Amino acid sequence: xxxxxxxxxxxxxxxxxxxxxxxxxxxxxxxxxxxxxxxxxxxxxxxxxxxxxxxxxxxxxxxxxxxxxxxxxxxxxxxxxxxxxxxxxxxxxxxxxxxxxxxxxxxxxxxxxxxxxxxxxxxxxxxxxxxxxxxxxxxxxxxxxxxxxxxxxxxxxxxxxxxxxxxxxxxxxxxxxxxxxxxxxxxxxxxxxxxxxxxxxxxxxxxxxxxxxxxxxxxxxxxxxxxxxxxxxxxxxxxxxxxxxxxxxxxxxxxxxxxxxxxxxxxxxxxxxxxxxxxxxxxxxxxxxxxxxxxxxxxxxxxxxxxxxxxxxxxxxxxxxxxxxxxxxxxxxxxxxxxxxxxxxxxxxxxxxxxxxxxxxxxxxxxxxxxxxxxxxxxxxxxxxxxxxxxxxxxxxxxxxxxxxxxxxxxxxxxxxxxxxxxxxxxxxxxxxxxxxxxxxxxxxxxxxxxxxxxxxxxxxxxxxxxxxx
Amino acid sequence: xxxxxxxxxxxxxxxxxxxxxxxxxxxxxxxxxxxxxxxxxxxxxxxxxxxxxxxxxxxxxxxxxxxxxxxxxxxxxxxxxxxxxxxxxxxxxxxxxxxxxxxxxxxxxxxxxxxxxxxxxxxxxxxxxxxxxxxxxxxxxxxxxxxxxxxxxxxxxxxxxxxxxxxxxxxxxxxxxxxxxxxxxxxxxxxxxxxxxxxxxxxxxxxxxxxxxxxxxxxxxxxxxxxxxxxxxxxxxxxxxxxxxxxxxxxxxxxxxxxxxxxxxxxxxxxxxxxxxxxxxxxxxxxxxxxxxxxxxxxxxxxxxxxxxxxxxxxxxxxxxxxxxxxxxxxxxxxxxxxxxxxxxxxxxxxxxxxxxxxxxxxxxxxxxxxxxxxxxxxxxxxxxxxxxxxxxxxxxxxxxxxxxxxxxxxxxxxxxxxxxxxxxxxxxxxxxxxxxxxxxxxxxxxxxxxxxxxxxxxxxxxxxxxxxx
Numbered sequence: 001x002x003x004x005x006x007x008x009x010x011x012x013x014x015x016x017x018x019x020x021x022x023x024x025x026x027x028x029x030x031x032x033x034x035x036x037x038x039x040x041x042x043x044x045x046x047x048x049x050x051x052x053x054x055x056x057x058x059x060x061x062x063x064x065x066x067x068x069x070x071x072x073x074x075x076x077x078x079x080x081x082x083x084x085x086x087x088x089x090x091x092x093x094x095x096x097x098x099x100x101x102x103x104x105x106x107x108x109x110x111x112x113x114x115x116x117x118x119x120x121x122x123x124x125x126x127x128x129x130x131x132x133x134x135x136x137x138x139x140x141x142x143x144x145x146x147x148x149x150x151x152x153x154x155x156x157x158x159x160x161x162x163x164x165x166x167x168x169x170x171x172x173x174x175x176x177x178x179x180x181x182x183x184x185x186x187x188x189x190x191x192x193x194x195x196x197x198x199x200x201x202x203x204x205x206x207x208x209x210x211x212x213x214x215x216x217x218x219x220x221x222x223x224x225x226x227x228x229x230x231x232x233x234x235x236x237x238x239x240x241x242x243x244x245x246x247x248x249x250x251x252x253x254x255x256x257x258x259x260x261x262x263x264x265x266x267x268x269x270x271x272x273x274x275x276x277x278x279x280x281x282x283x284x285x286x287x288x289x290x291x292x293x294x295x296x297x298x299x300x301x302x303x304x305x306x307x308x309x310x311x312x313x314x315x316x317x318x319x320x321x322x323x324x325x326x327x328x329x330x331x332x333x334x335x336x337x338x339x340x341x342x343x344x345x346x347x348x349x350x351x352x353x354x355x356x357x358x359x360x361x362x363x364x365x366x367x368x369x370x371x372x373x374x375x376x377x378x379x380x381x382x383x384x385x386x387x388x389x390x391x392x393x394x395x396x397x398x399x400x401x402x403x404x405x406x407x408x409x410x411x412x413x414x415x416x417x418x419x420x421x422x423x424x425x426x427x428x429x430x431x432x433x434x435x436x437x438x439x440x441x442x443x444x445x446x447x448x449x450x451x452x453x454x455x456x457x458x459x460x461x462x463x464x465x466x467x468x469x470x
Numbered sequence: 471x472x473x474x475x476x477x478x479x480x481x482x483x484x485x486x487x488x489x490x491x492x493x494x495x496x497x498x499x500x501x502x503x504x505x506x507x508x509x510x511x512x513x514x515x516x517x518x519x520x521x522x523x524x525x526x527x528x529x530x531x532x533x534x535x536x537x538x539x540x541x542x543x544x545x546x547x548x549x550x551x552x553x554x555x556x557x558x559x560x561x562x563x564x565x566x567x568x569x570x571x572x573x574x575x576x577x578x579x580x581x582x583x584x585x586x587x588x589x590x591x592x593x594x595x596x597x598x599x600x601x602x603x604x605x606x607x608x609x610x611x612x613x614x615x616x617x618x619x620x621x622x623x624x625x626x627x628x629x630x631x632x633x634x635x636x637x638x639x640x641x642x643x644x645x646x647x648x649x650x651x652x653x654x655x656x657x658x659x660x661x662x663x664x665x666x667x668x669x670x671x672x673x674x675x676x677x678x679x680x681x682x683x684x685x686x687x688x689x690x691x692x693x694x695x696x697x698x699x700x701x702x703x704x705x706x707x708x709x710x711x712x713x714x715x716x717x718x719x720x721x722x723x724x725x726x727x728x729x730x731x732x733x734x735x736x737x738x739x740x741x742x743x744x745x746x747x748x749x750x751x752x753x754x755x756x757x758x759x760x761x762x763x764x765x766x767x768x769x770x771x772x773x774x775x776x777x778x779x780x781x782x783x784x785x786x787x788x789x790x791x792x793x794x795x796x797x798x799x800x801x802x803x804x805x806x807x808x809x810x811x812x813x814x815x816x817x818x819x820x821x822x823x824x825x826x827x828x829x830x831x832x833x834x835x836x837x838x839x840x841x842x843x844x845x846x847x848x849x850x851x852x853x854x855x856x857x858x859x860x861x862x863x864x865x866x867x868x869x870x871x872x873x874x875x876x877x878x879x880x881x882x883x884x885x886x887x888x889x890x891x892x893x894x895x896x897x898x899x900x901x902x903x904x905x906x907x908x909x910x911x912x913x914x915x916x917x918x919x920x921x922x923x924x925x926x927x928x929x930x931x932x933x934x935x936x937x938x939x940x
Contacts, residue, residue: 102707102816147656158654161631174903181814183844184628184884186617186667187892187899188926189908193663197656214713237572243684285755344651346572374653414654422657429657433644438659440914445907456658
């Protein structure tokens with residue numbers, strides 16, 4: 001990196017907030033994704049939109065790549081600086097600028113930690129539903145870049161349903177503002193929704209206006225356990241068909257149940273093929289009625305055991321089972337690869353069976369849990385990055401899993417993003433003309449390919465290995 | 471138009487479904503917007519995606535503009551063929567292809583009439599909330615192109631919240647598919663949301679997958695009438711601050727009340743400055759509780775009269791007041807211009823007062839009604855297109871109204887779209903870099919500017935006439 005660029009960046013943010021010592025470079029060479037690492041040439045910490053704009057002007061003039069990031073908790077290699085350049089960390093821009101109770105909006109900076117925001121909002125008697133599992137460390141800006149989901153997505157939607165206005169800096173340093181404190185705005189193309197989930201490849205988000213909603217008055221939690229996988233899957237479909245949309249409708253398969261029970265000592269029955277974790281929230285009468293009806297449906301689909309939490313403490317215990325799934329799986333082997341193939345919710349059982357077939361075929365260990373109500377599954381391989389031959393089999397298995405998801409009318413990623421990991425498969429979902437349009441959008445925003453280069457678009461699309469008919 | 475192009479189009483759709491007789495050309499030279507007309511050179515009626523693709527290949531090779539449309543009920547000049555070329559009418563592609571009760575989705579063709587779709591869905595015990603006032607004649611494809619709203623937008627959102635997958639034909643005839651029966655999909659940029667509200671300028675929608683939801687179990691309707699405009703506006707904010715999101719929260723000002731009463735003979739008190747029409751739906755206990763609480767808020771904000779409908783018939787009578795607003799206003803003078811400036815909901819009273827000031831200043835008659843809960847107002851001028859001097863004053867007034875909306879943190883259009891009418895004002899909302907990014911997107915999808923040319927982007931941006939500080 002040229003000394004004059006470094007000097008300009010230091011002049012913008014101050015000596016302390018530009019680093020190119022080895023420790024800083026290594027700390028920002030990877031993210032939450034296993035097995036991906038690449039050193040940046042510098043790390044910069046802006047404190048304002050003006051800083052971001054000035055930094056981006058300098059970098060675009062010098063044609064230096066920029067990777068903007070929050071906590072880097074993504075699982076798609078979305079913030080690995082694979083082409084070097086500068087990593088811009090948004091953590092200093094972490095303020096809640098305003099909570100507007102009349103309009104039910106909050107305006108925040110991108111570096112704000114999601115859980116801190118949620119706690120603040122809840123302390124004011126309001127509700128911001130998106131709750132990615134990473135929320136204790138992830139940032140709102142990262143959630144927007146990846147369009148994060150979470151456990152409450154089925155009833156409440158994901159990040160894109162709650163972002164109604166953005167301030168963002170374009171590749172050349174110009175600042176744009178989209179949307180506002182407006183529930184309706186059709187002034188031109190929807191740039192707000194376009195930037196959500198664009199993974200830092202189109203612009204850097206510097207401020208977001210979020211929609212808040214009234215909190216539900218009460219919540220109830222239950223578990224239903226099945227020896228028959230199809231019984232669990234039919235339960236999911238029948239709950240929705242009965243016109244009940246639960247707040248949470250989560251799934252764990254047998255391998256996950258075994259690991260979770262071993263980890264958390266919950267006394268789960270180890271011979272079950274599936275457990276559903278179900279929560280409903282809302283007004284007390286509605287919640288009581290829905291939970292009673294859901295229990296009936298579970299029983300009629302031959303659930304072997306149904307537990308409804310009577311107290312908040314019992315509910316927490318039931319939630320622990322699902323919440324500890326990833327941690328429990330991560331203990332098993334040195335490397336844990338968490339994927340998020342997604343199918344229409346009616347195809348969950350088919351997808352779980354396909355995942356198991358594929359895992360057996362490739363002799364790899366894959367446990368599956370996830371958001372059953374959304375059809376968003378997290379097949380999770382426990383493996384060892386040091387064993388190249390096994391990793392090759394894991395990758396072959398995931399390739400078939402993506403293919404199977406698409407064959408069932410699904411997608412390669414429900415909430416984790418494309419990044420580097422899914423880029424070779426994107427064309428399978430969106431087709432060649434879809435890729436062409438996306439590349440055209442990219443070129444309009446970032447003609448020199450400086451913003452998070454090497455993400456979303458692959459140099460080479462993978463050939464399909466298997467043809468599935470769903 | 472070259473004879474060989476006409477022959478090719480006739481070969482694709484059959485003799486009967488290409489027309490260039492004067493009657494067909496005139497019938498497709500205008501839409502729901504007053505004072506805009508331009509003759510096309512031909513009208514074509516495709517019956518399938520393959521027809522659409524073949525037509526668009528022919529037109530793109532010959533560099534002939536294409537305006538795709540449903541019923542042309544838009545109010546922004548969105549489907550006027552202002553650069554001639556071919557109008558493609560989607561009415562033959564009007565089938566409901568599938569209602570999937572397990573996944574709660576419907577897949578439909580774009581020419582389907584919105585109200586017919588809603589009736590069908592409701593007859594199957596399901597619910598599709600977007601209900602634009604034009605729904606008896608408008609099509610689902612038109613609703614998607616314009617991102618239509620409606621009376622239920624406050625609680626349920628607008629068209630963009632219910633479209634989860636699209637099939638569309640690109641300018642050169644290639645077919646793309648976006649999304650699917652998936653509640654979550656982050657595979658690349660969100661082309662689904664980008665096409666919604668793109669007003670036929672990026673692609674032609676040939677199929678849509680729509681999200682359905684369970685219907686509310688019951689509904690209750692009330693009117694609250696105010697001598698004090700601010701009392702009505704504070705009621706709107708206080709309802710939301712009380713954590714109640716009504717299904718409908720509509721507003722009529724005094725000029726609208728007078729006209730509506732004269733039209734429909736409802737015995738409304740003519741000395742009221744504002745009427746709120748409020749509906750809540752959901753589970754019976756919730757609806758009762760919310761309506762009781764809303765009544766308390768209305769009373770504490772000095773509502774002069776509150777009427778809660780005891781029966782469905784009484785509710786229909788109350789709804790008539792709001793529903794007949796446009797029709798009643800349209801009787802007054804030969805030309806009715808309905809706009810949709812939108813502000814944060816906390817600024818409604820300020821906006822109504824500004825509209826009245828502006829109308830007085832320019833000596834024009836503007837009545838205002840609209841979706842108070844969304845901040846989406848419909849200031850409506852009654853005028854006469856034959857009086858050029860008065861029309862000039864009306865246009866000057868609307869220009870100031872758009873400026874006032876933006877100064878209050880609002881937008882130039884909440885649900886009607888940009889089309890030709892708002893194009894000169896778009897830069898006021900999105901700024902020069904916003905326009906530049908939108909033009910870049912347009913160029914990526916439609917490099918030869920053949921799809922609905924002359925819309926969204928103006929040749930010249932209007933100079934601002936007034937600076938407001940909100």
